[in-house]
Amino acid sequence: MARKLPHKDVVIVGLGWTGSIAAYELADAGLDVVAIERGPWRDTATDYAPNFAQDELRYRIRHELFLRPDQTTFTFRNKMSDTALPIRTWGAFMPPNGVGGGGVHWNGETWRFLPSDFVLRTHLIQRYGARFLPQDMTIQDWGVTYEELEAHYDRFEYLCGISGTAGNLQGRIQPGGNPFEGPRSRPYPNPAQQQPFSHALFAKAAQELGYKPFPQPSGNMSKAYRNPLGVRLGPCTYCGFCEWFGCANYSKSSPQTTILPVLVRKPNFQARDNSEVTRINTDPDGKRATGVTFVDTRGEEWEQPADLVILAAYTIFNVQLLLLSGIGAPYDPIANRGVIGRNFTHQTISDVTSFFDKSRFVFNPFIASGAIGMCIDEFNGDNFDHGPHGFVGGGYMGQVQTNGRPIETTPVPPGTPRWGAKWKQAVRDNYLSALKPGTGVHGSMYSYRDVYVDLDPVYRDRLNRPLLRITMDFHDNELKQNLFLTDKFAEIFRAMGAQQVVKEYRKAPYDITKYQTTHLCGGAVMGEDPRTSALNRYLQSWDVPNLFVLGASAFPQNAGYNPTGTVAALAYWSLEAIRNRYLKEPGPLVHA
């Protein structure tokens, strides 16, 4: 029997980026806020200090900052006809854990989606006709437009001190920026980061091929920054330990370096760490959330009553909690009914590894940051005519190599033995003159009827809750897209003067054991129609109006960009509606 805690105005599930944004906004509105976080409290100098943060074995290989699968995991299968099995070590993506969430270990790549991405279905049908889309593709419009989100993108970029070069200022195309981006109201708060040799060389080659390269928008500081909340960040040292790592130098935007120092000073904010929310409670008719139930590390169960529940966990855990709490109709792919679990997506990533003449090219790959890089956007979204190619979607591509770390980044030419003296010699020969961008081709993944999540019928976690089951595979559209993009990407490395270019296409079946990105999206998507979306355009549950669900779980499909900028913009958009409208008159913000 859960013990009941004193009532709060707001309970937030998860204290990562969206949880921190929500907690700040609602505490700032004067509400009594508690955030419940599954993992531990995390602090720069205590948990990833400069004298031990740069430990590739501990953080990259052994997954120090991530959830332990013993605590909870998920099951996976490629096809509906397969039997899903539980995942016991992380592979394709890294479930975050702890205060700061993914904001601690991310790279800081902070993009805006294209204006057409938000009206994707309408846009593509208008341009190519409905028959151009694969029959089982379930892409949707978001119910919110780029224009509506612009101020919120801007808010997040200034909170973080994003370093970048504007490409479109109030409709005027700017030299050196991304000419395809939607209009932005003002420049980035910080100038772009300096680009190391290989990144600059990529830009030069891309330009010579007729593309318009630009620096990747980066949450790694190009210079010291004070954000609008008064919190300070220091300049990035280009140490090359960013993704998978916490930043030891206060140089990467994270909840810790942008919001939490101000949040913890607020007397009406409380955080409970090491506490895992097990369900969202509702009143008997299921129309109103009454709070949440959580367990602490001793296994004690507690009930936290609240007027407003904000779900702000990682994509799959948002969806799992909705399913476990019986909120919204679970998705049934056969009947094509229900909303919780549908339109689940990831990202279509591939890479090109290239080898250069070591007597002419010394790249020093260890000089890097998480969001360093020069990119092109000619082949993203609908920036090019898909008519002749027979697929939709696309992605940015770039020399975005984040590191030269010794375990992970030792590219050797194909045919080299996997170990021994010859391997060592090949590493020595190529370390300084080979390039491996990592996620060089960053393609979209659109949604399909048979890619979804539901509760596993067999496997359960330590609390006897069904695990979430992921059913996911690549479809022809994404494989064609990747073939096209990877070939274009490889051409640029050849133009840079590479002697050998090795293309690593993304292939089916989807491989759950190999890291791709942590950009899981969908499963509790936003939209205009309650029959095809779990949330309305303000991320409010259609079924339970005092429940808002933040995060990429709201994306109806994934675009060819890293999601964090859009995740945060949507959070600010939702919280503006909560502050300005919902709190004055609690109830549905959209009547369907």
Place this chain on the structure above:
Amino acid sequence: MPDARYKALYVSAALMLAACRFPAVQAGDPPTAQDFTEIERGRYLTTVADCVACHTDPDDGRPFAGGRPIETPFGTVVSANITPDRETGIGTWTGRQFDQAVRQGKRADGKRLYPAMPYVYYTKMSEVDVRAIRAYLGTLPPVHHEVETNRLPFPFNIRWGMRLWNALYFDSSPFKSDPSRSSSWNRGAYLVQGPGHCGSCHTPKGILGGDKVKRALQGYSLQGWFAPDITADSRRGLGQWSLEDISQFLKNGHNRYAGAAGPMAEEVMHSSSKMTDADLTAIAQYLQDMPGHSTARQPLAAGDPRMKAGGAIYQDLCAACHHQDGSGVPFLIPNLRAAASVEAQPTSVLRVIIRGTRTVGTQNEPTAPAMPGFGWQLKDEQIANVTTYIRNSWGNAVPSVGADDVRKAREELQARSE
């Protein structure tokens, strides 16, 4: 917060100061709770005097209820309950008794206080200011909290010994303003010498704990920290800091050079961050006039093996944040070039390297950046060398530190919980 309320306060404070030249106020009469002006003035002065810091036990949390152990070189003294509780606090004290305690170090029962209670500074406060503090304390909720204040070992536990001490060290002469200086300078002098009691940490002490008055504010080691020289000395003190740098540091705990940590972080949090801008400027003006004492010294040669070894460690472990030239990042990472804490006894630097520290977070500077400890990672000799390197680079020139100093610092730190 230079709002109208504080301006009014400042004006009324000035008027009261003027008034106190005439013996119009009877110290024996406690003010009534109706006397808003005096209570509000007392609230501010209680903040300036930072009464709450010592008179609150952090483990207990009840403000002003006493019980906090105060470390002195002679043993531990525990702060008294100064809430108006009639049995365990100061509820039955007359105004004169309170004044005697604060300004003369005499308890209501006639016994002597230990100078952990900084009456040697508070004696410079005016009678009306002390009366205002009493008026404010009288409005607090009484807390019943019995405190045994004296836990000193023999012979220091014999309170009458304090008579002798007072005869040697206690100058109870009133604050003297300097008519040749501006009123702001004099206000600063009053705050520093009196309620602010800056000297209790920053002025060197003799073997019996009395101030070396001729070296006022030139720095002193206490509680495992070195409270640096805050005179205008250009190397050891704040000589490079502008008026604004000083007032900003006091207000926000950070400026372009440094961040407040340790006991100074507490001071900023409880006291100076809540002071008026005019008062902080006044303090800065006065400090900028305080004479320093440094003598020119040559740094160790760059080729010295200790400098080479220390420089290599600095490159590996320190330069990413503090930068290769020691300049740091304004308001975030302290500047080590000619910093008062570096050009001093190495107590604070060793402590911070061994154990790490967190700077204070304030309303205007909420970041509260922290430095991790390196004590688990570096041997005594390595810490000694990197400390020596920092102390003899970029214009710094202070004696080298040896492995033995580091060993002693470690031992002392081990005995400390925080």
